[in-house]
Amino acid sequence: MEPATMAWTLAAAGFALVYWFVWVMGAAEVQGKRAVDLQMGSIADDKVGDRYSQYWSFFRSPKETAAAATADKVPAFVDTFYNLVTDIYEWGWGQSFHFSPSLPGRSHREATRVHEERVADLLEARPGKRLLDVGCGVGGPMRAIAAHSGSDVVGITINEYQVNRARSHNRKAGLDAQCEVVCGNFMAMPFPDASFDGAYSIEATCHAPRLQDVYGEVFRVLKPGGLYVSYEWVTTPLYRADDPEHVDAIHGIERGDALPGLRRQDEIAVVAKEVGFDVVKELDLALPPALPWWTRLKMGRLSYWRNSLVIRALTLLRVAPKGVSEVHEMLYETAHHLTRGGETGIFTPMHMVLLRKPATAAE
């Protein structure tokens, strides 16, 4: 080959590679984030590093964080956490911020959808019903549930940036007539009593320092007879508090996911009954015959490395704010702790509870 042709070919290949790395790679869903759009929520570019340090010093020791003196600060730090991670989650995972059991021969995207549609089916959702999505993220589950069941869904999230992302996705999906998003605290919701036919929370209530506060609010806004489904992050009966390996994995999960302290599986139904719910069904959806939920995390090693390179390059080029690399590094470590939690069976992100608000006060 002529030297000039060789040079042009190499240049074209280099351009194609950079284009693929920056624009295409990592866009987990067709209309998801691109690497060049990593803005870190509503944090000013020069403040990302500071906010990350503040987040880290707050959640470094989760059990202390849960203490009464600091519990009221948790929602503000959870909000900061989602400003830091929302773009990276969307870019590297998609619009649904949760896990699901793997399904043989089906893609992650399909498995995610099946896990979400199960919620709609458990709630007996149908057109004309009004559902509440407690901790809705950027609305992946909300859109799947609205499309599958025909019901209307109102989502609430503490993070303003997610509200804007979710509204924009709803519009693009043509679901904005059915799906609405509100910014607020799920422990003090801006909704009247008995205003929803059903409610669900997917991997969100683990951010509440006291589960009573969020379950109590869901109970209040549900109509009598209304159903509530929650997928809870909990430690399983296999967890041993005297095993340093177990403790290390659980602390790693808490630190890297803005959790004020993981609850035990057997605490969930107790709290649900305490606030007035009847427990209809309770099941860890991660138990066999379900296939592991953590394989998606494990399989991603090569892409994490690739993502890390892209983020470093974009930071150097000043396209992405400083501090993004640290956040990405933290998520990489968190993925490792979550995988350990799954492999050892001491942790599940999908302990499902189906609850009913009694139809009458006497019930």
Ligand SMILES: C=C(CC[C@@H](C)[C@H]1CC[C@H]2C3=CC[C@H]4[C@H](C)[C@@H](O)CC[C@]4(C)[C@H]3CC[C@]12C)C(C)C
């Ligand atoms: C329910 C919660 C979030 C659960 C998951 C959606 C996220 C938990 C850990 C996240 C990730 C870890 C590694 C990242 C990787 C390094 C990066 O290159 C691409 C994104 C990740 C895969 C990221 C994606 C989302 C998670 C799997 C919590 C917060 C209660």
Ligand SMILES: C[S@@+](CC[C@H](N)C(=O)[O-])C[C@H]1O[C@@H](n2cnc3c(N)ncnc32)[C@H](O)[C@@H]1O
């Ligand atoms: C891991 S994400 C899950 C999002 C969504 N359920 C999904 O599966 O895509 C947790 C969500 O809970 C929300 N959240 C956490 N604490 C909250 C609070 N106190 N009030 C309202 N939303 C909260 C976060 O903002 C985020 O949207």
